[in-house]
Amino acid sequence: MPTDCLIEIQNLTFYRGERKIFDDLSLTIPRGQVTAIMGPSGTGKTTLLKLIAGQLKPHAGRILVEGQDVHQLSRTALYQLRQRMGMLFQTGALLTDLTVFENVAFPLREHFKLAEPLLRTLVLMKLEAVGLRGAFDLMPAELSGGMARRVALARASVLDPKMVFYDEPFVGQDPITMGVLVDLIRKLNTSLDLSSILVSHDVNEVLSIADFACVLSEGKIVAQGTAQDLLNSDSEYVRQFIQGLPDGPVPLHYPVKPWADEWSTP
Amino acid sequence: MSRQVKIEIWVGLLVLMTLIAVAFIALKVSNFSAIQDRPSYQIHALFSHVGGLTQRAPVKVSGVVIGRVASIEIDPISYRAKVTMDIYNDYADLPQDSSASILTAGLLGSQYVGIEVGGEEDVLKPGDRINYTQSALVLENLIGQLMVKLTDGGDK
Amino acid sequence: MIFLRYLGSSSLEVLQALGKLAFFVFSVFPALPYSVWRFRLLLKQIYFTGVLSLPIILTAGLFVGMVLGLQGHNILTSFNAEEAVGTMTALSLIRELGPVVAALLFAGRAGSALTAEVGLMKSTEQLSALEMMAVDPMKFVVAPRLLACIITLPMLAMIFIAMGIFGGYLVAVGWLGLDEGAFWAHMNDQVDWHEDVINGLIKAIAFAVLIAIISLYQGYESVPTSEGVSRATTRTVVHASLGVLGLDFILTALMFT
Numbered sequence: 001m002p003t004d005c006l007i008e009i010q011n012l013t014f015y016r017g018e019r020k021i022f023d024d025l026s027l028t029i030p031r032g033q034v035t036a037i038m039g040p041s042g043t044g045k046t047t048l049l050k051l052i053a054g055q056l057k058p059h060a061g062r063i064l065v066e067g068q069d070v071h072q073l074s075r076t077a078l079y080q081l082r083q084r085m086g087m088l089f090q091t092g093a094l095l096t097d098l099t100v101f102e103n104v105a106f107p108l109r110e111h112f113k114l115a116e117p118l119l120r121t122l123v124l125m126k127l128e129a130v131g132l133r134g135a136f137d138l139m140p141a142e143l144s145g146g147m148a149r150r151v152a153l154a155r156a157s158v159l160d161p162k163m164v165f166y167d168e169p170f171v172g173q174d175p176i177t178m179g180v181l182v183d184l185i186r187k188l189n190t191s192l193d194l195s196s197i198l199v200s201h202d203v204n205e206v207l208s209i210a211d212f213a214c215v216l217s218e219g220k221i222v223a224q225g226t227a228q229d230l231l232n233s234d235s236e237y238v239r240q241f242i243q244g245l246p247d248g249p250v251p252l253h254y255p256v257k258p259w260a261d262e263w264s265t266p
Numbered sequence: 267m268s269r270q271v272k273i274e275i276w277v278g279l280l281v282l283m284t285l286i287a288v289a290f291i292a293l294k295v296s297n298f299s300a301i302q303d304r305p306s307y308q309i310h311a312l313f314s315h316v317g318g319l320t321q322r323a324p325v326k327v328s329g330v331v332i333g334r335v336a337s338i339e340i341d342p343i344s345y346r347a348k349v350t351m352d353i354y355n356d357y358a359d360l361p362q363d364s365s366a367s368i369l370t371a372g373l374l375g376s377q378y379v380g381i382e383v384g385g386e387e388d389v390l391k392p393g394d395r396i397n398y399t400q401s402a403l404v405l406e407n408l409i410g411q412l413m414v415k416l417t418d419g420g421d422k
Numbered sequence: 423m424i425f426l427r428y429l430g431s432s433s434l435e436v437l438q439a440l441g442k443l444a445f446f447v448f449s450v451f452p453a454l455p456y457s458v459w460r461f462r463l464l465l466k467q468i469y470f471t472g473v474l475s476l477p478i479i480l481t482a483g484l485f486v487g488m489v490l491g492l493q494g495h496n497i498l499t500s501f502n503a504e505e506a507v508g509t510m511t512a513l514s515l516i517r518e519l520g521p522v523v524a525a526l527l528f529a530g531r532a533g534s535a536l537t538a539e540v541g542l543m544k545s546t547e548q549l550s551a552l553e554m555m556a557v558d559p560m561k562f563v564v565a566p567r568l569l570a571c572i573i574t575l576p577m578l579a580m581i582f583i584a585m586g587i588f589g590g591y592l593v594a595v596g597w598l599g600l601d602e603g604a605f606w607a608h609m610n611d612q613v614d615w616h617e618d619v620i621n622g623l624i625k626a627i628a629f630a631v632l633i634a635i636i637s638l639y640q641g642y643e644s645v646p647t648s649e650g651v652s653r654a655t656t657r658t659v660v661h662a663s664l665g666v667l668g669l670d671f672i673l674t675a676l677m678f679t
Contacts, residue, residue: 053554070461079556093551096543097466107555155555270462278463283476284577287584294606295512295587296613306665322614376611 006031006163006195006237007052013049014044021047021220023219024061034189034196039216040241045199048216050164051198053085054078064164071079078145082176083111084155086164090171093150093162094140094155101136104155111159126154130184146177150184157188163195164188170202178202194251203242205229306333306352307392311379313364316376317346317402319368325351325379332357335379351379362388365398377402432491446639451671453558453565461542463566471532471567472574478527487511487589494590496581496600504600508609510615511590516613516622517678518584522670525629529662533637537658540641541651549642563656564642568634576623584624596615621677625670633662 004056007029014022021044025174029035037045050056053065054070065081075080094103104123108114114122123153130150140148149169156164166185170178186209189196200206207213207227214224215238223238230238240248294355316338325333341348353360363384370377381396390396457464495505525549543549549559587609594600614618637658644654 050550055550055553079558080556087551089547091546091553093547095548096546096553107557110555110557150553159555254469273473275467278466278469280468280476280574283581287580290582290584291587291617291619292517295516296615296619324611342476348579370459371611 004031006066007030007197008064009052009061012051012058012063013060014047014058016044016047020219022058025059025216025220027214027221027224029195031195031199032193033197033211034185034209035199036198036210037157037203037216038199038204038206038213038241039204040201042115043216045201045216046167047196049087049167049199053082053087053165054160061099070175083107083159086161088149088152088164088169089157089165090168090221092140092145092152092198094152095147098140099136100132100138100140100143100151103151104158106157107155111243113159118136123158125208126158127151129157129188130154131180139219146173146180149177151171153181153184153188157192157194160192161194163197166196168200170205178205185209197237203244207242215243248253267412278305288311288315292422294398301312305355307355307358307393308336308350308352309360309392309394310348310350311342311396311399312346312348313366313368313399313401314346314378315368315401316349317368317370317404319349319379321377323376323378325353327357327360327381327383328343332381359389361386362390362394363398364396365400366396367400370403423576429677442643443635443639446642447635449560450564450568450632450635453561454569456561457565457567457569458639459664460566462532463562464570467566467570468574470535471528472577473536473569475528475531475574475578478531479524479578479582481528482523483520483536483585486582487515487586487591488593490514490519490586491593491598495521495600500513501592503609504594505604505676507600508587508644509612510607511525512587512609512613513593515583515586515590516618518670518674519623520586521579522666523624524573524579524582525661525666528571528578528630529633529637529666530587530659532574533652533658533662536571536637537641537644537655539566540567540638540653541644542653543647544642544644545646545648545651550556557640564638565639567638568631571634572627572632574634576626577624579626624677627672629631629667632665636662636665 004121005028007027008030009025009027012022012025013020019210027118031185037048039045047056051058052065052070054073057071062072066084068077068081070078070081078144085193094100095106098106101123108119108122124136127136130153132147132150135143135147140151143151165188169185173181178194179193182205184239185196185198198206198210207230210227211229213230215222215230217237223233223235225233230242233239237249295335319335319338321335321337323335324331325335333351336352338347338349340346349366357386360381361384363386365382365384367380367382368377369380440535490511491507494641495504495512498504500508500512539551543563552559595605597601620630640654640658640661642652645651
């Protein structure tokens, strides 16, 4: 099903300190679709996004974005590439000392010299798309978590990027906001002809919009395919993850000595 | 926008306060005005001892500052201290037989060059030398002289 | 064995930190000229570092000057040299206390705020977000703050000195009844614009660079948690204060010997 590939991860290995986060991971992310990367907390999903965006360097392997090796690019070329990327951070990461309007206008002001009326129209259009045109004059501290994330989404899409990364967009949101965000991500993907890469562990929301999903565990991909493929997967691990069972291949307990050893050794 | 205006006003106030502070330090506290290049001409004098005289020490006539010490060095011929002074052009008519002495302002004050004005018609021209000088008082010498005098007096 | 291991590991850590610091310094200085262009950004930072430090500088300056006037008067009276009170106050303020105390207060007021702000920007992923928007945080966040410090600390030091001399004047002339003319004239005679005031300014600029680099580095490299940021803030105040005192000794030795 992936006909045209946007991002190609080849034999990626990455350590954080002593801990191996990714172990010889290979993955292709298709263009023009919503791709979900799922996995329990601490499997390095966010790290994977940072590696793709070139903020971290892998210890082995390479990542090709639109055919370019991200980590071989010069700083200027990397920055040019990033103008075609949008990233929605977990917390929104709005610049706290700028208003909502200025936050969305920020990438435009930084990279292009636009006439003020044009800039204003562009920014307000983007805010309208996330339903927050009326909030343009607020400071980020006055927004709720969900609103901040929507503003961040407007900001991430203001440069008309080719790809948008979502880092845990649903964490800690009420059901309504979640619904709004799910809807927005889907709509943006089709209306702006984007490729979306979604990192999350909110199984139901993700599977409802993802065209293609993969499940990470211990630095490897355990399963990939469409939402239906995953739901029908016969891998025990995938079943545990998707249905949220407390025990299974992923044990409840942190690695520990058996009780017997605890007492036998003084 | 009002926030921006507020910031601008406060920064303006900060700059204003700095300017006032610098002006105060320059004019009232330090000798900034003294080293501004007032038009001046140079004369010099030889002393056998300059004591604690320093560069930019004032040169005074009757207690009024008329110039500053420009440099102090050793005259290669006489091996005496050669003190060069910048005298402001306003005081261009010092008589040739004026005399210079190194004096102290108060008991512990700094030293300055005092000029006693003479009576001759000819005036000192730039580069001229003051011939009559009196060196700084050196306390040890003074005490020495006093001792000699006292012992002399005892002999009589 | 344990001692050797400790020595080895801690010196490696120090070396690593120094390397990081050097890298930080080398990447921020090329970004400095760029921040002159961002006039509004710079203005805002001057407001945060300068204007907000103003009240503490004004009060501290006044009190330090008053104490100097009082102590100077007490000590100099026993030498019958009260008229030197002004000189003593002015010289100690201009040469040492002005730049140093202003820098210490600045480190506590503005330096810690800078660390906390930049650390918070890091922990809320704002720095990452800037990078993702293809904006160099060195240019947008670090450089304007460094430049603002370099501009404001000398200004604050000058205000501190003027305030201090005014405080000394209040005590010596207003309260202890010293002759006003003697106070100013003696000072005027002894304080040299070039030797004293300019050197004091140079000190203030050096301290500004030191404090800004330390506090921005601590914020930039802080562990992005609330605990990490608060630790970094404490470290900023400690390192910057010690740094200022050490650097002051070196500068004094170079300037006034």
